[in-house]
Each structure stands twice: as C-alpha cells, then as structure tokens.
Amino acid sequence: MTTVSQRTALSPRQLTRTAERISFIYLERCTVHRDANAITAQDAEGTTHIPSATIGTLLLGPGTRVTHQAMSVLAETGAAVCWVGEHGVRFYAAGRALSRSSALMEAQARQWANTRSRLAVARAMYQMRFPDEDPAGLTRHELLGREGRRVKACYRAQAARTGIPWRGRQYAPGDFTSGDPVNQAITAAAQCMYGIAHAVVTSLGCSPALGFVHSGHELSFVLDIADLYKTEIGIPLAFDIAAQDEEDVGARTRRALRDRINETSLLNRCVDDIKRLLLREEDGSFDPGSDQDVVTLQSDGGHQVPSGLNHDDDRHDYERVSW
Structure with a gap:
C-alpha cells in the first residue's frame, strides 16, 4: 500500500475550482476514511465513495469518526471541514487554498x-x-x-x-x-x-x-x-x-x-x-486556478525582483541561491 507521504501532492491545476464544487455534504453516524483520492463513508448500510475534490464543505455530524488519511486528502483537495453539533454548525478546520498565488x-x-x-x-x-x-x-x-x-x-x-x-x-x-x-x-x-x-x-x-x-x-x-x-x-x-x-x-x-x-x-x-x-481598483485578471509557483522579492518603489538570486549591488551577474 502506498503511504500518504509517498503520494505526490496535487497541484491547483488538478483540483476542481470552488465554483464547480458541491456546496456541502452532511454526514453523521459513520466512519470517514480514504480510498485513493476519494473519501469513504461507512455505516451499517455499507460504504459510499465521495470524490473529495468535488466537495466544497464537509459537515461532520454527531456519531462520525474521521481518520488521519481522510483529513489528509480533504486538506490536499482544498475542502473545508466543519464539525456539526446536534443543534448547530461551527467551522473548525480548513484545507489549503486552491491557489498558490498571493x-x-x-x-x-x-x-x-x-x-x-x-x-x-x-x-x-x-x-x-x-x-x-x-x-x-x-x-x-x-x-x-x-x-x-x-x-x-x-x-x-x-x-x-x-x-x-x-x-x-x-x-x-x-x-x-x-x-x-x-x-x-x-x-x-x-x-x-x-x-x-x-x-x-x-x-x-x-x-x-x-x-x-x-x-x-x-x-x-x-x-x-x-x-x-x-x-x-x-x-x-x-x-x-x-x-x-x-x-x-x-x-x-x-x-x-x-x-x-x-x-x-x-x-x-x-x-x-x-x-x-x-479588485475594485485593479484589472481583475487574477486567476484562482493558477498553478504557477511565483515568488518574488520586494524592492524599492514598489518593484518586484526575482527570488532565488543573490541581489548584491556589487555584482553584475546575480548568483543563483540554493538553500
């Protein structure tokens, strides 16, 4: 069996956009586990597979148990998780953002x-x-x-x-x-x-x-x-x-x-x-599905300069930095 640590993390480009997801799914009195990139809900009536990347918010009601691997895939796919009491809902945890851009x-x-x-x-x-x-x-x-x-x-x-x-x-x-x-x-x-x-x-x-x-x-x-x-x-x-x-x-x-x-x-x-x-004063071109890892450094005058380079003013050729 492939362990979680050996699986390649999904990139935002591979994930379902927020607008195209199911708003929320409510589960109660079951055990939530993981099968590949899906979660499973198991109760006395059997096992139901749910593609985790299609979930906006998972509401976990009374009597639910959730495994570490299930929470791992929910986090990887950007799904939010709420623990639901008998009489209310309280947001308790969130997956990572579906965009790597800030x-x-x-x-x-x-x-x-x-x-x-x-x-x-x-x-x-x-x-x-x-x-x-x-x-x-x-x-x-x-x-x-x-x-x-x-x-x-x-x-x-x-x-x-x-x-x-x-x-x-x-x-x-x-x-x-x-x-x-x-x-x-x-x-x-x-x-x-x-x-x-x-x-x-x-x-x-x-x-x-x-x-x-x-x-x-x-x-x-x-x-x-x-x-x-x-x-x-x-x-x-x-x-x-x-x-x-x-x-x-x-x-x-x-x-x-x-x-x-x-x-x-x-x-x-x-x-x-x-x-x-x-984006009221901007061009509105932000793409929440971008899968590019773009990291820059802030310089003077609001300018952004490339990261991963040595910006010593005394050098004409920037030195590539390797950590």
Missing part, C-alpha cells in the same frame, strides 16, 4: 489597510445586498443603521408571506433549542452559510480575518461574505422550512439550503463577488 490576499490587504478603501468596500457590500439604495457618502454608523432596518424589514416581510408569528430574532449562543422553530431555522441557515463562505474565502487564498464590515475576529471577512446572501437566500428559506413543519428544522434547513445553493450557482457567484470587491 495576489488576491495582497489586494485584500491593500483595500483593508487604507481607511478610505475599506469604507468603500463596505459600501459596495451594502449595495450588493440592497441594490435599490445608494450608500455613497454614508458613514459606517449610517451603514449599520440602514442594514439593521433592512434586515428587520426582511424578517417582517417573510413572516407576513409565510404566516409565521414573528417575535424578533432570538438566539442564545450554545443553546440552539432556546429559540422557536423559525429562529432555529435562521440559525442553522446562517451557520451553514458561514462554513460555505469560509471554504470559498480560504480556497481563493484570502484572509478570513481581514473584514470590511466585521472586525476583531478571526472570521471577520467570512462573516462579511456570508451576510451578502442573508436577506436574499438564508432568511426566506428559513421561514419556508419553518412554515412547512416545526419538527427537525435544523436538518431540513441544511438540506434545503444545499439544494438552493446548487440551483442558484451561489458558489460561482460568491467567487465573482469576492474578486469584484477586492
């Missing part, structure tokens, strides 16, 4: 580091969510106030549409059952969206921590991206599920959200939205 992360850092461009990206995010409003000139406080009003209006509108009594958003961290069924459905949808957004953000090589609306948390940018689709997809779907039946709303919301994401090609849209936000 271009998109550097663009994110440039936009984030300047207070004006950071506010401009926050305004652009608001307009993506609410295209009928013009956020130009709004302060951050004004953006937050308008966002809060729009989300409240969305809750009321969905409650009226579905006929569900609405008494406000209620969620106690760590106590999923404290809310009524519709609040449980909203929480389940939000947590799944956080896992999916984290998978997309990390697969593109971006920093999950450098947020433009959220701040101070390791997942600030993930929360920013997940919120782009809250009022359009997450909240309406949660009300639909709660209106159908009050039983098992968490699992039913996850399944319905997975179907809706596939129907709307949300992963593809999410990739495009991130690039549009971060």
